[in-house]
Amino acid sequence: MGAVTFLIIAVFVFLLFGLFTVRQQTAALVERFGKFKRVASAGLNWRIPLIDRVAGRLSLRVRQLDVRVETKTKDNVFVFVIVSVQYYVIPEKIVDAFYKLQNPEAQITSYVYDVVRARVPGIKLDDVFETKDDIAQAVKIELEQIMDDFGYGIVKTLVTDIDPDANVKASMNQINAAQRQRVAAVEEAEAEKIRVVKAAEAEAESKALQGKGIADQRTAIVRGLEESVSQFKESIEGTSAHDVMNLVLMTQYFDTLKDVGLSSNSNTIMIPHSPSGMNDISAQMRDAMIQANEVSKKSTRKAPPAA
Numbered sequence: 001m002g003a004v005t006f007l008i009i010a011v012f013v014f015l016l017f018g019l020f021t022v023r024q025q026t027a028a029l030v031e032r033f034g035k036f037k038r039v040a041s042a043g044l045n046w047r048i049p050l051i052d053r054v055a056g057r058l059s060l061r062v063r064q065l066d067v068r069v070e071t072k073t074k075d076n077v078f079v080f081v082i083v084s085v086q087y088y089v090i091p092e093k094i095v096d097a098f099y100k101l102q103n104p105e106a107q108i109t110s111y112v113y114d115v116v117r118a119r120v121p122g123i124k125l126d127d128v129f130e131t132k133d134d135i136a137q138a139v140k141i142e143l144e145q146i147m148d149d150f151g152y153g154i155v156k157t158l159v160t161d162i163d164p165d166a167n168v169k170a171s172m173n174q175i176n177a178a179q180r181q182r183v184a185a186v187e188e189a190e191a192e193k194i195r196v197v198k199a200a201e202a203e204a205e206s207k208a209l210q211g212k213g214i215a216d217q218r219t220a221i222v223r224g225l226e227e228s229v230s231q232f233k234e235s236i237e238g239t240s241a242h243d244v245m246n247l248v249l250m251t252q253y254f255d256t257l258k259d260v261g262l263s264s265n266s267n268t269i270m271i272p273h274s275p276s277g278m279n280d281i282s283a284q285m286r287d288a289m290i291q292a293n294e295v296s297k298k299s300t301r302k303a304p305p306a307a
Helices: 002-018 091-099 104-122 125-130 132-150 166-235 241-262 275-302
Strands: 019-022 026-032 035-040 043-046 052-059 063-072 078-089 152-164
Touching (some): 002 019, 019 026, 026 091, 035 052, 035 091, 078 091, 078 132, 091 132, 104 132, 125 132, 132 152
Antiparallel strands (some): 026 035, 078 152
16 A cells, blocks of 8 residues: 555656746747757646756747947047847747857847948948938848848847937037027028118108108298298388398298207307398398399290290
């Protein structure tokens, strides 16, 4: 009875040590006497104790490897290019992935270094930022051709960061700021030009209106003088047009003196205004009017008769 119990316990322990589990999205490789036997999938699996062993496990999930590469550009600026590689184990090539390649991360890193340092030195710094997708695509093509033989597939490669030296970044920011300031200066100058042009147009229009106003004013003054002379001659007998004009001129003269006296910032040049001075002024104005009248008569006499 004791031997049977011992045998049952021994069989139970033997079977118990032969059972093992594999997690989801994981593959276990079973070897028998050091030779590959099979791939154990997720779930409960069994192996022969002391004969079979689990050589290793591979994750079937997509993994990401970030590679930081230091290189220089065509214009001799050193930059750090960070490339993110997303890769996975091809389910049909689990054996190749486990036995052919000991360190896949190191292998991928080497090829990323090789591709980046072959392409970036032929590109200027400003163009590196614009062609980062081309660099990432070149890395993916190179890795797909190589890593497929080792049982690994490439999902995506991304250039996630381009990091120049701090001094270079500061210089780039200064250049950008200077360009924006230049554009702002041009726009400000254009705005000032528009303001000046509009102000000149407004001033020209104002001067034109002022001139029209002055002309209308003088026309009204002349008409008023004509009516005043006519009324003065009718009301006072024996008064000539010459006397009336002298009176009007004197009135205008005193009105001007009044305006000059009322102004605190006047820079008007004063002329003699004593009684004798008034006679001189009146005589000069009268002589000028007589001369103008004589010239007008002579020109009328010399004009040829109409045909």
